[in-house]
Amino acid sequence: MRVPLPPLPGVQAFEAAARLGSFAAAAEELHLSAATVSQRIRSLETHLGVPLFERHARSVELTELGRAYLPAVRESLDDLAAATGGLFAPARREQLTVRTQVSYATTWLAPHLHLFQAEHPDIDLRVVSAVWSEALTLGEVDLDIHQGRGAWPNAHAELLHHDSAVVVHGPGHLDRWGPVTEVADLFARPRIQVLGFDDVWQRMSHDGGPVGPGGRAGPAITVDTTVTALELAAGGDASAVVPERFARTAVRAGRVSLALPQAFPMRQAHYLLRPLEAPRSSPRARVFLEWLTHLDEHQPALG
Structure with missing residues:
Protein backbone atom coordinates (compact mmCIF):
# COMPACT_ATOMS: atom_id res chain seq x y z
CA MET A 1 0.00 0.00 0.00
CA ARG A 2 1.32 3.44 -0.94
CA VAL A 3 2.42 5.70 1.93
CA PRO A 4 0.20 8.83 2.03
CA LEU A 5 1.86 11.66 0.15
CA PRO A 6 2.79 14.83 2.02
CA PRO A 7 0.85 18.04 1.23
CA LEU A 8 2.40 19.54 -1.93
CA PRO A 9 2.08 23.21 -0.79
CA GLY A 10 4.09 22.34 2.32
CA VAL A 11 6.71 20.45 0.30
CA GLN A 12 7.09 23.41 -2.06
CA ALA A 13 7.39 25.86 0.85
CA PHE A 14 9.92 23.60 2.61
CA GLU A 15 12.16 23.37 -0.49
CA ALA A 16 12.08 27.12 -1.11
CA ALA A 17 12.82 28.00 2.54
CA ALA A 18 15.65 25.43 2.70
CA ARG A 19 17.20 26.70 -0.55
CA LEU A 20 16.86 30.42 0.27
CA GLY A 21 17.62 30.17 3.97
CA SER A 22 14.55 31.99 5.30
CA PHE A 23 10.78 31.88 5.37
CA ALA A 24 10.61 35.52 4.23
CA ALA A 25 12.67 34.85 1.08
CA ALA A 26 10.60 31.76 0.33
CA ALA A 27 7.42 33.80 0.75
CA GLU A 28 8.69 36.41 -1.74
CA GLU A 29 9.55 33.76 -4.33
CA LEU A 30 6.22 31.95 -3.93
CA HIS A 31 4.21 35.19 -3.81
CA LEU A 32 2.86 34.33 -0.36
CA SER A 33 3.07 35.91 3.07
CA ALA A 34 5.75 34.71 5.48
CA ALA A 35 2.98 33.56 7.82
CA THR A 36 1.47 31.38 5.08
CA VAL A 37 4.86 29.79 4.33
CA SER A 38 5.38 29.11 8.04
CA GLN A 39 1.89 27.60 8.29
CA ARG A 40 2.45 25.32 5.30
CA ILE A 41 5.76 24.07 6.65
CA ARG A 42 4.12 23.44 10.05
CA SER A 43 1.46 21.40 8.25
CA LEU A 44 4.15 19.35 6.52
CA GLU A 45 6.01 18.78 9.78
CA THR A 46 2.75 17.65 11.43
CA HIS A 47 2.16 15.23 8.54
CA LEU A 48 5.68 13.80 8.87
CA GLY A 49 5.69 13.85 12.67
CA VAL A 50 9.12 15.50 12.90
CA PRO A 51 10.48 19.06 12.79
CA LEU A 52 12.32 20.00 9.60
CA PHE A 53 13.66 23.38 10.75
CA GLU A 54 15.18 24.77 13.91
CA ARG A 55 13.64 28.20 14.28
CA HIS A 56 15.78 31.00 15.65
CA ALA A 57 14.93 34.64 16.25
CA ARG A 58 16.28 35.87 12.91
CA SER A 59 16.93 32.71 10.94
CA VAL A 60 15.96 29.10 10.35
CA GLU A 61 18.21 26.07 10.10
CA LEU A 62 17.47 22.60 8.77
CA THR A 63 17.38 19.79 11.27
CA GLU A 64 19.30 16.60 10.57
CA LEU A 65 16.13 14.98 9.19
CA GLY A 66 15.39 18.11 7.17
CA ARG A 67 18.82 17.91 5.51
CA ALA A 68 18.28 14.23 4.74
CA TYR A 69 14.81 14.89 3.28
CA LEU A 70 15.79 17.87 1.10
CA PRO A 71 17.60 16.06 -1.79
CA ALA A 72 14.63 13.76 -2.46
CA VAL A 73 12.24 16.71 -2.33
CA ARG A 74 14.32 18.72 -4.80
CA GLU A 75 14.62 15.80 -7.21
CA SER A 76 10.88 15.13 -7.07
CA LEU A 77 9.96 18.76 -7.69
CA ASP A 78 12.47 19.01 -10.55
CA ASP A 79 11.01 15.87 -12.16
CA LEU A 80 7.48 17.18 -11.76
CA ALA A 81 8.41 20.56 -13.27
CA ALA A 82 10.19 18.92 -16.22
CA ALA A 83 7.29 16.56 -16.95
CA THR A 84 4.73 19.34 -16.67
CA GLY A 85 6.70 21.68 -18.90
CA GLY A 86 7.37 18.99 -21.48
CA LEU A 87 3.77 17.88 -21.78
CA PHE A 88 1.68 20.97 -21.09
CA ALA A 89 3.80 24.07 -21.66
CA PRO A 90 2.65 26.15 -24.64
CA ALA A 91 4.51 25.18 -27.79
CA ARG A 92 6.94 27.92 -28.77
CA ARG A 93 8.41 26.10 -31.76
CA GLU A 94 6.84 24.62 -34.84
CA GLN A 95 6.92 20.87 -35.31
CA LEU A 96 6.96 19.24 -38.73
CA THR A 97 6.08 15.55 -39.09
CA VAL A 98 7.35 13.79 -42.22
CA ARG A 99 6.22 10.25 -42.91
CA THR A 100 8.23 8.21 -45.40
CA GLN A 101 9.84 4.84 -45.99
CA VAL A 102 12.80 3.71 -43.88
CA SER A 103 15.24 3.75 -46.82
CA TYR A 104 14.30 7.30 -47.88
CA ALA A 105 14.67 8.55 -44.31
CA THR A 106 17.95 6.73 -43.70
CA THR A 107 19.84 7.10 -46.97
CA TRP A 108 18.49 10.39 -48.35
CA LEU A 109 17.13 12.55 -45.53
CA ALA A 110 19.42 11.59 -42.65
CA PRO A 111 22.72 12.68 -44.26
CA HIS A 112 21.30 16.12 -45.06
CA LEU A 113 18.85 17.03 -42.29
CA HIS A 114 21.49 18.99 -40.40
CA LEU A 115 21.41 21.45 -43.32
CA PHE A 116 17.67 21.97 -42.91
CA GLN A 117 18.05 22.46 -39.16
CA ALA A 118 20.78 25.04 -39.72
CA GLU A 119 18.54 26.97 -42.14
CA HIS A 120 15.35 26.62 -40.08
CA PRO A 121 16.25 26.33 -36.37
CA ASP A 122 12.68 27.24 -35.37
CA ILE A 123 11.24 24.00 -36.80
CA ASP A 124 11.53 20.72 -34.91
CA LEU A 125 11.44 17.71 -37.22
CA ARG A 126 9.77 14.41 -36.51
CA VAL A 127 10.50 11.73 -39.13
CA VAL A 128 8.38 8.59 -38.86
CA SER A 129 8.38 5.39 -40.89
CA ALA A 130 6.75 1.98 -40.76
CA VAL A 131 7.18 1.40 -37.03
CA TRP A 132 5.04 4.35 -35.93
CA SER A 133 3.38 5.71 -39.03
CA GLU A 134 0.19 3.67 -38.80
CA ALA A 135 -0.40 4.98 -35.27
CA LEU A 136 -0.57 8.57 -36.51
CA THR A 137 -3.84 10.14 -37.50
CA LEU A 138 -4.09 12.03 -40.78
CA GLY A 139 -3.87 15.39 -39.06
CA GLU A 140 -0.57 14.51 -37.36
CA VAL A 141 1.35 14.11 -40.63
CA ASP A 142 2.49 17.25 -42.43
CA LEU A 143 4.22 15.52 -45.34
CA ASP A 144 3.65 11.99 -46.62
CA ILE A 145 6.35 10.79 -49.04
CA HIS A 146 5.96 7.43 -50.76
CA GLN A 147 7.64 5.54 -53.56
CA GLY A 148 5.42 3.94 -56.16
CA ARG A 149 3.83 4.39 -59.56
CA GLY A 150 1.69 7.40 -58.72
CA ALA A 151 -1.69 5.85 -57.98
CA TRP A 152 -2.93 5.80 -54.38
CA PRO A 153 -6.61 5.64 -53.39
CA ASN A 154 -8.11 8.68 -51.66
CA ALA A 155 -4.99 10.80 -52.10
CA HIS A 156 -3.51 13.45 -54.35
CA ALA A 157 -0.12 12.26 -55.64
CA GLU A 158 2.39 14.91 -56.72
CA LEU A 159 5.67 13.81 -58.32
CA LEU A 160 8.60 14.67 -56.06
CA HIS A 161 11.61 12.78 -57.48
CA HIS A 162 12.23 10.75 -60.60
CA ASP A 163 14.32 7.69 -59.72
CA MET A 266 12.83 2.57 -62.67
CA ARG A 267 9.07 2.32 -62.93
CA GLN A 268 8.68 3.77 -59.43
CA ALA A 269 9.21 7.36 -58.38
CA HIS A 270 8.79 9.34 -55.16
CA TYR A 271 5.51 11.17 -54.69
CA LEU A 272 4.13 13.59 -52.16
CA LEU A 273 0.72 12.35 -50.99
CA ARG A 274 -2.04 14.57 -49.65
CA PRO A 275 -5.52 13.50 -48.52
CA LEU A 276 -8.27 14.49 -50.91
CA GLU A 277 -9.93 16.67 -48.29
CA ALA A 278 -6.71 18.58 -47.50
CA PRO A 279 -4.94 19.33 -50.77
CA ARG A 280 -2.84 22.25 -49.45
CA SER A 281 0.32 21.86 -47.39
CA SER A 282 0.95 23.83 -44.20
CA PRO A 283 3.43 26.76 -44.33
CA ARG A 284 6.10 24.76 -42.49
CA ALA A 285 5.56 21.85 -44.88
CA ARG A 286 6.05 24.15 -47.86
CA VAL A 287 9.32 25.37 -46.31
CA PHE A 288 10.52 21.78 -46.07
CA LEU A 289 9.44 20.98 -49.64
CA GLU A 290 11.32 24.01 -50.96
CA TRP A 291 14.42 22.84 -49.09
CA LEU A 292 13.97 19.29 -50.43
CA THR A 293 13.70 20.58 -54.00
CA HIS A 294 16.79 22.74 -53.51
CA LEU A 295 18.65 19.72 -52.08
CA ASP A 296 17.68 17.62 -55.08
CA GLU A 297 18.97 20.27 -57.48
CA HIS A 298 22.32 20.62 -55.72
CA GLN A 299 23.15 16.98 -55.01
CA PRO A 300 24.67 15.56 -58.22
CA ALA A 301 23.80 12.04 -59.27
CA LEU A 302 26.40 9.28 -59.30
CA GLY A 303 28.28 8.58 -62.48
Missing part, protein backbone atom coordinates in the same frame (compact mmCIF):
# COMPACT_ATOMS: atom_id res chain seq x y z
CA SER A 164 16.79 5.49 -61.52
CA ALA A 165 18.63 2.39 -60.30
CA VAL A 166 22.32 1.52 -60.09
CA VAL A 167 24.22 -1.67 -59.36
CA VAL A 168 26.62 -1.51 -56.40
CA HIS A 169 28.98 -3.94 -54.69
CA GLY A 170 31.40 -3.88 -51.80
CA PRO A 171 35.13 -4.68 -51.60
CA GLY A 172 34.35 -8.34 -50.96
CA HIS A 173 32.81 -8.66 -54.42
CA LEU A 174 35.97 -7.51 -56.14
CA ASP A 175 38.17 -9.67 -53.93
CA ARG A 176 36.24 -12.80 -54.85
CA TRP A 177 34.95 -12.17 -58.34
CA GLY A 178 36.99 -9.37 -59.84
CA PRO A 179 35.59 -6.36 -61.72
CA VAL A 180 32.32 -6.42 -63.63
CA THR A 181 32.98 -6.15 -67.36
CA GLU A 182 29.43 -6.65 -68.64
CA VAL A 183 25.88 -7.11 -67.39
CA ALA A 184 26.12 -10.87 -67.83
CA ASP A 185 28.83 -11.01 -65.13
CA LEU A 186 26.30 -9.88 -62.52
CA PHE A 187 24.02 -12.85 -63.14
CA ALA A 188 26.86 -15.33 -62.78
CA ARG A 189 27.59 -13.98 -59.27
CA PRO A 190 25.60 -13.59 -56.03
CA ARG A 191 23.15 -10.71 -56.20
CA ILE A 192 20.70 -8.92 -53.94
CA GLN A 193 17.32 -7.68 -55.02
CA VAL A 194 14.96 -5.38 -53.16
CA LEU A 195 11.26 -6.19 -53.16
CA GLY A 196 9.56 -3.85 -55.59
CA PHE A 197 12.77 -3.19 -57.54
CA ASP A 198 13.35 -6.74 -58.80
CA ASP A 199 11.88 -5.76 -62.18
CA VAL A 200 15.14 -3.87 -62.81
CA TRP A 201 17.06 -7.15 -62.63
CA GLN A 202 14.53 -8.67 -65.02
CA ARG A 203 14.97 -5.87 -67.55
CA MET A 204 18.75 -6.07 -67.20
CA SER A 205 18.56 -9.79 -67.96
CA HIS A 206 17.34 -9.01 -71.45
CA ASP A 207 20.65 -7.19 -72.02
CA GLY A 208 22.91 -10.12 -71.32
CA GLY A 209 21.75 -12.36 -68.47
CA PRO A 210 21.00 -14.48 -66.68
CA VAL A 211 24.01 -16.61 -67.48
CA GLY A 212 26.84 -18.16 -65.55
CA PRO A 213 29.11 -21.16 -65.51
CA GLY A 214 27.26 -23.89 -67.33
CA GLY A 215 24.56 -21.39 -68.29
CA ARG A 216 23.33 -21.12 -64.68
CA ALA A 217 22.59 -17.93 -62.78
CA GLY A 218 24.28 -17.18 -59.47
CA PRO A 219 22.42 -17.25 -56.12
CA ALA A 220 20.09 -14.38 -55.19
CA ILE A 221 18.81 -13.02 -51.90
CA THR A 222 15.71 -10.80 -51.63
CA VAL A 223 15.32 -8.13 -48.95
CA ASP A 224 12.62 -5.55 -48.27
CA THR A 225 14.63 -2.34 -47.81
CA THR A 226 17.47 -0.61 -49.64
CA VAL A 227 19.18 -0.09 -46.28
CA THR A 228 19.49 -3.86 -45.87
CA ALA A 229 20.64 -4.31 -49.46
CA LEU A 230 23.40 -1.70 -49.04
CA GLU A 231 24.59 -3.26 -45.79
CA LEU A 232 24.70 -6.73 -47.36
CA ALA A 233 26.55 -5.43 -50.39
CA ALA A 234 29.06 -3.50 -48.28
CA GLY A 235 29.83 -6.45 -46.03
CA GLY A 236 29.60 -9.36 -48.47
CA ASP A 237 30.44 -10.48 -51.97
CA ALA A 238 27.10 -9.85 -53.70
CA SER A 239 25.99 -6.96 -55.90
CA ALA A 240 22.72 -5.10 -55.35
CA VAL A 241 20.37 -3.03 -57.48
CA VAL A 242 19.26 0.03 -55.49
CA PRO A 243 17.79 3.46 -56.28
CA GLU A 244 20.62 5.75 -57.30
CA ARG A 245 19.54 8.46 -54.85
CA PHE A 246 19.76 6.02 -51.96
CA ALA A 247 23.26 4.85 -52.95
CA ARG A 248 24.94 8.27 -53.12
CA THR A 249 26.11 8.55 -49.52
CA ALA A 250 27.40 4.97 -49.35
CA VAL A 251 29.26 5.27 -52.68
CA ARG A 252 30.82 8.64 -51.82
CA ALA A 253 31.86 7.30 -48.42
CA GLY A 254 33.60 4.38 -50.13
CA ARG A 255 31.46 1.71 -48.48
CA VAL A 256 30.23 0.42 -51.85
CA SER A 257 31.19 1.07 -55.48
CA LEU A 258 29.30 1.26 -58.74
CA ALA A 259 29.53 -2.07 -60.52
CA LEU A 260 28.45 -0.53 -63.83
CA PRO A 261 28.73 3.09 -64.95
CA GLN A 262 25.19 3.36 -66.27
CA ALA A 263 21.90 3.85 -64.42
CA PHE A 264 18.75 1.95 -65.28
CA PRO A 265 15.25 3.44 -65.46
